[in-house]
Amino acid sequence: MKKNERNAYLFLAPSLVLAVLFFMLPLAKSFTGSFLTISQSGKVLGFAGLRNYAALFGNPAFISSVANTLRFIVLFLPLNTFITLLAAALVRKKEKWTRIPEFIFLTPLALSLSALALVFKEMFRGSVSIMGRIFSTDVQWLDEPFTAMAVLVVLGVFLDFALDFILLLAAFRSTDRSILEAAEIDGASGARMFFLIELPAIGNMLSVTVLMALKDAAMISAPVMVLTEGGPFRSTETVMYFYYLEAFRSGNRGAETTIAVLMVLVSVLLMTLISRRRRNV
């Protein structure tokens, strides 16, 4: 073997070992496991065919976790897209005053996931909470299904806001100047200019951002865990939180392996869409 080749394998070895150990093998194990009957202790009891999948889709708790996740996505995605796009659009042209909001829009980066979730938990802690005062209501935010979901959605937006803002702002600012100048010469201005020229120019980046937010939303579990633990009455129990409970609390290997396989399929679908878009960026 040439020295060249030896070096190539040597340099790749650690990455390959990690990729196999923490991505490929677990995927292979989940995939094969989803067609087997496995006991809580991990013993293979026999071939199950599609019974694990049938059991999963026959489980009302799973169906409701899918519905909860979809409800989260339907509320989160439009709100998140609108708010981040608005923020980026407002400061896209550098002026004297834009420096201040531009910095403020980055600050949510400093608050980490569990810290922000804890802060939200306190801000919405029943009728004596600060949100109760601001909206002058005594709603028990986290004890009622609809408001608990709404708080989770707002938390989700705060968690994604800074990153999406940075991506969209970078897209706005890297738009080809000549396109904008040509449009200006043609007399386009203000809202027309924005909706007909600038927004389509960042279209690809916008759809990449939306798809990535969709992927995050479909996989959401940690914010649920800290904020509501799936409650009240399992109304904020998302698919991945259900996976966590089944895998680590109930030792239900059938649910664990089948959900893993299904979530990989969802991820493959979304990542394919993302990379297709990205090629055109």
Added chain:
Amino acid sequence: MSEKACRTAKILMAALLSVIVLFPLFYTISASFFTPQDFTAEKALFLPSRLSLRNYALAAAHRYFGRYALNSFITALMTASIRTVLSVLSAFVFTHLEFRGKRILLIALLSTLFIPSDAMLYENYKTVAGLHLTDTYLGIILPSLFSASAMLLTAGVYLSADRDIYDAARIDGSGDMRYMASILVPLTSSVSATVFIQAFISSFNSYLWPLLVTTKPKMRTVQVGITMLGFAEEGEYGAQFASIVMITLPFLILLIAVRRLIMKSLSARIGE
């Protein structure tokens, strides 16, 4: 609408959005000075009734809080350093060397982009537990050391590196390691900085994995530990907020100091 009115409307909207965005941070800082009574006041307070550092003293005196922060710092630093080195090595191999199986190995590594690690949580937990690595730094960092997107990001930059320099370096007899260390990496330090910053932030922020692989209090990372400080249970909500401020402040300062670098790093995904 006149141009001036339009500008005023924009400023007003930006101001409104700024207030909303800043509110949780403002409330966190404010509440970190609250007395226990301030939290149960009939009308919820925006500002503390008096200024006292009692909550900070409580948080700082917590048995494990300092240890949590140290654990997070160490694991984030290890993850970021090792991931950067692995990205340099693998990106170099795929852009500079020819070898059998190149295509298939590249496809294999890139396929990991499609596998969400959250869905592999249980299997990975079993692997790490099987290696007896629970409650160790290695166990916390191992599954997130390799990142295909970091490798891609680096390789994208190396593709445009001047091949003549590499060929000349090889004729001079300098090895691949030497070429990377003294020429390639210094010339492309900005992509390595990007990989490093992204990895550091994502590792420092990770919650689920460290929660699963640590059971001993002294091995917990701050993201996990902060939810288990026990202050809220004692009615000391203020100390809970003070501890959040204490881990948030360094990042806020960093954000002020190297804002451009962080923005550039985080938007670097575009080029993938």
